[in-house]
Amino acid sequence: MSILPLNQQVCSLELAQKLKALGLRQDTLHWWTDLAHPGDGDWELDWPVRKTGGEPFYAAYTVAELGEMLPKDPYWISAKSFWATDSVPAPQTESQPDKRWLAGILDENLVPGTLALKWKVDTCNYAPTEVDSRAKMLIYLIENNLVTDEWREKWITI
Numbered sequence: 181m182s183i184l185p186l187n188q189q190v191c192s193l194e195l196a197q198k199l200k201a202l203g204l205r206q207d208t209l210h211w212w213t214d215l216a217h218p219g220d221g222d223w224e225l226d227w228p229v230r231k232t233g234g235e236p237f238y239a240a241y242t243v244a245e246l247g248e249m250l251p252k253d254p255y256w257i258s259a260k261s262f263w264a265t266d267s268v269p270a271p272q273t274e275s276q277p278d279k280r281w282l283a284g285i286l287d288e289n290l291v292p293g294t295l296a297l298k299w300k301v302d303t304c305n306y307a308p309t310e311v312d313s314r315a316k317m318l319i320y321l322i323e324n325n326l327v328t329d330e331w332r333e334k335w336i337t338i
Contacts, residue, residue, distance in 0.1 A: 186210065186225055187225060188309050188311075189242055189243070189311065190210050190225065190240035190241060190242055190311060191240060191241050191246065191311050191312055191314075191315040192312055192315075193212045193223050193238065193240075195312055195315040195316065195319070196212050196238035196239055196240055196241070196315075197212075197238050198315075198319055199238075199239070199241070199315060199318065199319065200238050200239065202319065202322050202323070202336070203336040203337050203338035204239070204249070204318075204322075204335060204336060204337070205239075205335055205336070205337050206237070206238075206239040206337070207239070208239040208240060208241050208242070208245055209227070209242065209245075210225050210226070210227065210239075210240040210242070211225070211226050211227070211237045211238065211239060211240055212224070212225060212226075212237065212238040212239075212240050213225075213226045213236070213237045213238075214236050214237075225240055241311070241315065242311060243309075243310050243311040243314060246311060246314040246315055246318060247314065249318060249335055250314060250317065250318055250321075251321065251326075251327055251328070251331055280306075280308060281306065281307045281308065281309060281310045281312070281313035282304055282305070282306055282307075282313060283304075283305045283307070283313035283314060283316055283317035283320075284300060284304035284305060284317070285300045286300070305317060305320060322336075
């Protein structure tokens with residue numbers, strides 16, 4: 181049995197930076213930090229015990245932490261649509277050959293000739309890991325004001 185490397189268990193630095201910029205609480209077990217050589221741009225994963233507050237840092241959320249943060253109730257955005265993540269074949273491109281996780285919004289419309297719900301194409305976020313697909317979904321929900329005021333009070337700090 182192989183163990184998934186830590187950098188595949190937490191969201192990418194780019195998504196962590198975006199989530200912090202959106203004001204998401206920075207409470208997590210792991211951090212992206214530039215602590216080893218400040219200012220060199222060589223970011224690495226670290227534990228919170230080394231975080232002193234002065235150095236730049238970004239919460240490196242795990243799939244479980246993002247699952248806890250994603251709105252529930254139960255995943256409904258409106259009476260006719262809800263968000264979801266799934267492991268699916270995704271469009272392959274040369275620049276991004278391993279996109280296999282999808283997060284997006286499903287609506288009540290069925291795929292013609294099936295009982296499957298349709299993904300709203302403009303909401304689909306593909307990623308190579310489940311954690312990055314969840315991070316992208318959370319970013320989409322926050323940026324499109326699809327979270328409640330109660331959710332914002334709990335998870336947003338700015």
